[in-house]
Amino acid sequence: MRPNDCKFLKSHEWCKVVDGIATIGITDYAVSHLSDLVFLDLPAKGSSVTIGESFGEIESVKAVSSLYSPVSGEVLDSNKDLPDNLDWLGQDPFGKAWMLKVRVTAVSPEVMDTKAYDAHCKAEG
């Protein structure tokens, strides 16, 4: 059920790179484990993100989690409607609930394909 054209980080972010532009979000697994989401903070257009570094925070009733970038590059756009519609993350984590569009200068060497990520989620339980 997870899209085959996405790459994944162990920390449950996904990215899909098309023509040098990455769309970034978090996976259904991340959403189901965070549960009861209440706050999302994303970087502004024009800022930059770096592989392995935090690009934002997501908060649930119980905890705050950092969001880690699978790519480096300049933020071309962020999903401005998402922080006010966090239920989209539960409904469509790989579509409507995208978070960032980034002009990619590098992709993390640690990204996994869908099959490897499915196995990783299964191992985490």
Add this chain to the structure above:
Amino acid sequence: MHKTALESIHVNHGARMVPFCGWNMPVQYRGILDEARTVRTKAGLFDLGHMGRVKVHGKQAEAYLQRLQTNDVAAIPPGRIRYSMILDEQGLTQDDILVYRNPKNDGFFVVINAGNHDRDLAIMQKVAQGFDCVVEDHTFKLGMIAIQGPLSQQITQRLGTGDLSALKYYAWMETTVCGIRTTLSRTGYTGEDGFEVYVPTGTEPQVWNAFLEAGAGEGLTPIGLGARDTLRHEAGMPLYGHEINETTNPLEAGLDWAVKFNHDFVGRAALERVQQAGGTGRKLVGITSPSKRCPRQGYVITRGGKNVGVVCSGSISPTLDTNIATAYVQTDCTAPGTALEFVVRDKGEPCTVVPMPFYKRAR
């Protein structure tokens, strides 16, 4: 890792299991907000098999407990329960506990935190030297299930417990639940009415299923430890590792009501020194915040940008629909209404000192 006899039932209920103090426990079933509301409005069922359970008996059991802990055990009537603490010689909190005096007055039952089980047992055995008493760990011989929420009594009553209406808050009795011999107390950690039952290990599934069946019509559902934490936080109840720990004393934590200076408990002299010194310079307070961000454990509290404290527990309150937190702050910042900030990502978010508890049920 330890597991309770209910583990596979939790997994079948769709629970997310997490390691908690050495036990594999359900943290949530459907979602913390939904579960918390169920307990406030109807009733919820909790597996508390991880809690430590210790029996104390013998000729000097009472004298022993007076030495071990802060509350006045001599003043507990048979069949009643008191909240109390175990301190070290410095007056610092090693655990918070419940002390049950047996209804037949032939001993005591002590409930301790899972995370402190091993240390507590070591302290309890050490203090017991010199007293004619026996300290027996029954953690692995007993299971523990709680039902909490306004409908708890009517549901529990159906399981053949006998009349529960006469059982007072913080009182207990020996009875049966669906035919199984049990210890049943009117206690809990949610701020709602409810009961905690202790049954022989292995019988938990039968008792658990009997509760769920009896309460199905009223919407009784299983509740995870995540919602339990939120509920206790709203009710202003401390959690070891958050509001209280090895670096706090009961006076600054606002738990002086559970400390009686009429007996010689471990840590008493240190607490008297703290009293004579006029306190430690800080107190535990409640704060609320309208911010979009929520204060969390470890966040710094400031006043006008100056560091005045630190957050112990923070959560969104499903019942009050605002952010709530507990924090240790300097004593000049403790008055209700005091405007403070909590710092998240180097930015101060507004918050206000409020009286505790945040939530109190109508009685």
